[in-house]
């Protein structure tokens with residue numbers, strides 16, 4: 001699975017980044033991480049040219065390559081600190097600007113997980129989590145769950161939140177499970193298609209044996225020792 005984790009915190013190594021990376025750690029496959037901290041990101045100005053003229057967003061900033069990375073991924077983890085009960089301005093700008101690919105449906109059927117950190121003993125993170133889940137819903141992204149952790153001003157505090165650490169692993173497992181289901185469905189479709197071709201060409205004896213495996217659930221755990229995550233920065 002090709003997974004992209006994004007932290008919308010202005011603190012590059014902050015609690016949100018830590019929790020997003022914790023989910024990535026429990027996943028298998030290609031794992032990329034982007035921090036929106038310090039990047040050149042601007043708000044959508046609703047010029048509407050993207051969908052009216054079917055062109056790339058006309059604002060030339062870092063959002064362009066980030067959206068391309070999102071389109072390349074099989075799964076996305078969007079993370080944000082809770083700011084006044086909502087997502088950070090940085091993440092909100094990314095969500096708004098992705099309206100430029102909304103009509104193209106290029107995020108459809110990807111798998112999406114939500115990460116939010118709020119204050120120590122905070123309660124408000126769920127509202128930010130709902131906003132990201134709504135974004136997934138609107139774009140046809142398959143929701144794999146959310147993890148909300150206690151962050152606060154101290155960077156690294158979220159590591160003490162054992163419930164969030166457990167939650168990160170659970171969300172990762174669900175992402176893998178959804179991915180296996182999707183892959184299985186794809187194989188089944190390919191298999192049916194191959195059978196049709198074989199029969200139509202009289203090759204049934206040669207190719208009748210299933211070449212593609214039937215979908216199966218996986219109980220395999222990700223290897224937590226394998227923590228290599230690629231940090232993706234501006235091209």
Ligand SMILES: Cc1cc2nc3c(=O)[nH]c(=O)nc-3n(C[C@H](O)[C@H](O)[C@H](O)COP(=O)(O)O)c2cc1C
Pocket residue numbers: 009010011013014015016017080081082083084085086117118119120121122123124125150151152153155
């Ligand atoms: C501008 C601002 C607004 C915040 N608003 C809230 C809030 O409404 N509720 C809350 O629980 N925490 C709030 N916090 C705390 C952050 O959500 C928390 O410290 C978070 O873990 C920071 O994530 P980071 O380390 O990735 O930057 C706010 C912090 C800032 C800077």
